Amino acid sequence: MNRFEEIDLKHDQLRQLLAERAADGLLLRRTRNIAWFTAGADASVVIDNDYGAYSVLVTPTRRVIVTDTIEETRLHGEEHLDDLGFEFDISPWYAMNPRTTAHTITDDGDVDQAVQALRRVLNPAEQARLRVLGRDAADALEEAARATQAGDNEYDISARIADAVRRRHGTAIVNLVGTDERISRYRHPVVADKRLERYAMLVMCIRRQGLVVAATRLVHIGPIPQILQDKLERVATIDARVIAATRPGRTLGEIFAELTSFYAEVGEADQWKLHHQGGLGGYAPRERVATPGDPTVVEVGMLAGWNPSIVGSKSEDAALVLEDGFEIVSQASSSWPMVDINVNGQIIQRPGILEL
Secondary structure: OOHHHHHHHHHHHHHHHHHHOOOOEEEEEEHHHHHHHOOOOOOOOOOOOOEEEEEEEEOOOOEEEEEEHHHHHHHHHHHOHHHHOOEEEEEOOOOOOOOOOOOEEEOOHHHHHHHHHHHOOOOHHHHHHHHHHHHHHHHHHHHHHHOOOOOOEHHHHHHHHHHHHHOOOOEEEEEEEEEOHHHHHOOOOOOOOOEOOOEEEEEEEEEEOOEEEEEEEEEEOOOOOHHHHHHHHHHHHHHHHHHHHOOOOOEHHHHHHHHHHHHHHOOOOOHHHHOOOEEEEEOOOOOEEOOOOOOOEOOOOOEEEEOOEEOOEEOOOOEEEEOOEEEEOOOOOOOOOEEEEEEOOEEEEEEOEEEO
């Protein structure tokens, strides 16, 4: 499937959505939806903005880039969307007057939820891009981790993550670093002016062509204390078991119920209450965060992104749901220390703590 064919497939999906909503046009304004529909175009001039620097108007017969004179030249010169069946509706930047239809809907509210439901099932072309992104995610995080030294400021470590991601043509839309006692105190260790003594946690979400892969790695300066190793093995066991439990046809609620039991079985019954456990990824770090009773049905082509944690440890990677199993797309390299977890006779490897 080439890019043109992928966009045609998604256009068919949106035609059905338009018919269901009795609308003759859908204006895609959110960066995630634009990246999904265009098979990888980046509309995020302001990286943290939900809305793109341009929009896409989709009708049953047309797909129109709605933009201004600022974005026009780049979109023609680098994105080449006119070669992919897109028309252009250009307005002056100071007097935007975009064309709409008689019954235009936008990707807000329940319409955005409907588009999200489409984009979280990745087609074969998206899965191919995801596999490459997953390898680059693992490489970038490992590169930054291996460069870590005692005395590094958390900002130094974070800068290495951002640099490694950028050199792989991505953006680190989540870039967290916790060192020493901050790992136990905070589940979301936003980078602080703190110097590393012994123990560091690196958390990253890399975005490229709209797709997002999340991963976490742990490093320790010098011999790893047994208490940390034991925690890692417990959280790795939970992670491996929930990845294996994420199978087509099951609901997130069913999987979540099992996940909480996995915590109890390793002696950490209440730890799941202290942080969300992840769920489904794709064009957002988490397209769907699993909660008790969640009716969302897992399908082939979805991206599982679980992130179990206990005080002082965490395990996280991205796993593509297959017909007969899963594929951890961000699996650590063969030179990274791994923990082998036996899940019903299947050995699932989870990243261990790297000793530096």
